[in-house]
Amino acid sequence: MDDVLRLDAVGQAQAVRDGQVTARELAEAAIARIEAHDGELNAVIHRRFERALAEIDSIPEEAPFRGVPILLKDLGWREAGEPYSGGSNVRDGVEPGVDGYGVVSLREAGFVLLGRTNTPEFGSTITTEPVAFGPTRNPYDPAYSAGGSSGGSAAAVAAGMVALATASDGGGSIRIPASLCGLVGLKPTRGRVSLGPAMGEGWSGFSCPGFVTRSVRDTAAALDVVSGLRPGDPYDAPALPGPLADEVGREPGRLRVGFVTRHPNGSVPEVPALTEAVTRAAALLESLGHDVAPGGPRALAEPGFAQHFGAIVANNLAAHVESLGELRGALVRPEELEPRNAAMLGAARTHSAADHILATQWIDGYRRRMAAWWSAGHDLLLMPSLGVAPFPLGWIPPQDLSVAFGRTAHAVAYTSPINATGQPAISLPLHRTEAGLPVGVQLVAAAGREDLLVRVAAQIERARPFEHAALR
Template sequence: MDDLLRLDAVGQAQAVKDGLVSARELTEAAIAAIEARDGELNAVIFRRFERALAEIDDLPADAPFRGVPILLKDLGWRQAGEPYSAGSNVRDGLTDAADGYGVVRLRAAGFVVLGRTNTPEFGSTITTEPVAFGPTRNPYDLAYSAGGSSGGSAAAVAAGLVALATASDGGGSIRIPASMCGLVGLKPSRGRVSLGPAMGEGWNGFSCPGFVSRSVRDTAAALDVVSGYHPGDPYDAPALPGRLALEAGADPGRLRIGFLTAHPRGDVPEAHAPAEAVTRTAALLAELGHDVAPGGPEALGEPDFTRHFGAIVADNLAAQVVSLGELRGEPVRPEELEPRNAAMAAAGRGHSAADHILATQWVDGFRRRMVAWWSAGHDLLLMPSLGVEPFPLGWIPPGDLSIALGRTAHAVAFTSPINATGQPAISLPTHRTEAGLPVGVQLVAAPGREDVLIRVAAQIEQARPFEHRAMG
């Protein structure tokens, strides 16, 4: 049964269809893996094993992923009447009235939801070490972070507990855990996957739902399942030419690709392993026949980005805290929050409505300046997924906000601008440090062009297959 758990989700689904394993047996195997291995990882914080087993008989017989186990990130991906913490004790006892649209689609596709994965409080940092649930550990080295905010999902997939888990990305929260845990992580285009019905947008559209997986074809097929506009959504991503699953293996043609190993802003120290990963991947892409040259959008070096991006996130966090107080019938006190979020919420409350609008207008201009580089004839931008070396647990200190915010700003320097532009970007596990820790590279496509990302990602995967040595 361990061999079946080592398959990707598409492979597991085929094994069920071929009668090699039943949906119940596959689910029971994943449950056994979680029970055996998650004690040291702390990736799965809510378990619904009995309910999951009871739901198997009701799965549609012709569902494409019938019987494939999946875990949901405990941020977004809401389930009616079930625990939902968003990484915080503040939400104790609060549940949602309806399933999220993405969860509805996952169930219709035949996935079996086994539980929810750990995340930092409100997803506001790059390491999964919430006070409410404790740290999630990296399967490659238990002393290291699995990244954040989708760290629980990434650790679970990397360790072989499930083949696929949901995630979300507001500043790098899919791509950074994917990089640190040796996985594929695609942040979709803004509007590709609905946040409804509970929300219209997250962080002014910066945040997008997605997945972490061990294969490009899993990421493509899973996005096919959950993508689509719902009436009332504030955004609708540009239409794709067809199903993304069909793009995995399709010839990408000869593409024009720029690459960056150092951040053009100049205040982000170059990290050796991420830079080496980009250099090696650039060489591979050139070998594969693409036109590859140093360079990227000039706008990426604009010094005001961090200030405006941070202000918008703080404003949204302040509003979230107020909303939580209204939901539970009692205002949230600062001491109930982790120090980072208490400080960010206070900063948000200090901004005026005019301040917020001016920040969003600046980002509107930044978006146009950024995407002009793709409109001028480039197809892809290659750069690090993580702006720092893989880091241990505790590297983002909860008690020293100055150090924590500075280190976080460096870590997300290559990812957060792509949340602001709404473009699709994928992290691929192409490199290891000397100590064996995974390091990913990020490819960014023009708005709406997930199809290009999947074609090239699959081409890289074919040329240099990804290794997943952390699976038990």
């Protein structure tokens, strides 16, 4: 059965259709693997195994992913009748009253929902070490972080508990865990996947739902399942030419690719492992027939970005904390929060409504300045997925906030601008450190061009198949 669990989700679905394994046997095997490996990794914080097994017989035979196990990130991806914490003790025991649209789509596609994965409190940092549930460990080295905020999902997929898991990305929270755990992680175009019905947008449009997977075809097929405009959504992503799954194997053509190995604003230290990863990826793209040259958007160098982005995130966190207080019928006190979030809450309370609007207007201009690089004729931008080397647990110190915020700013320097612009970006597992830890590289396309990312990512995957050494 381990051989079937090593398949990607598309392969597992085919195995069920072919009668190689039943849907129940596949789910039971995934449950057994979670029980065997999660004690060390702490990726799955809520298990709904009995309920999941009871639901299998009602899955229609024609469902495309009938019987394929999946885990849901415990941030967003709401499921009625199940605990939902967002990584925090503040909302312990508070359950959402209605399924999110994405969860409904996953059920209709035949996925078996086995439980929920660990995430940092409110998803506001790059490592999954919440006080509420404890740290998630990296399957490649349990002393190291699996990243955040989708760290629990990434660790579970890398360890072979499931073939894919849901995720979300507000500043790099799909791409960073994908990088650290050797996975594929695509942040879609803003509006591609609805956050409804509970929300219209996350972090003023910065946050997007998605997946962490082990193959490009899984990423494409899973996004096809959950994509689409819903009534009342505030954004509508540009239409794709067809299903993303059909783009796998389709030739991307000769592309014009720029690449960046050192952050142009000069504040982010250069890391040799990241430089090597991007340089090798650039050479691979060139060998595949693309026009590759150093360079990227001039707007990446603008020093004001981090200040405006951070203010908007803090303001959104403050609004979230306020809503939690209303939900539970008692104000959330700063001392109930982890120090990082208490500090962000304090900062937000110094901002006026006008300050918030001015910050969003600055980002509006930034988005146009960034987009100019693609509209001038470039197809893809190649950069590190993470601005720092793989790091151990505790590297983001919970009490020393000056160090924590500084290291976090460096880590998200290549990802958060793409959340602000709303463009799609994909992290691919193309490199390892000398110690064998994964390092991802990131490709960014113009808004609406997930199809192009899937084509070129699949081309890269064919040329240099991804290794999943943690899948033991």
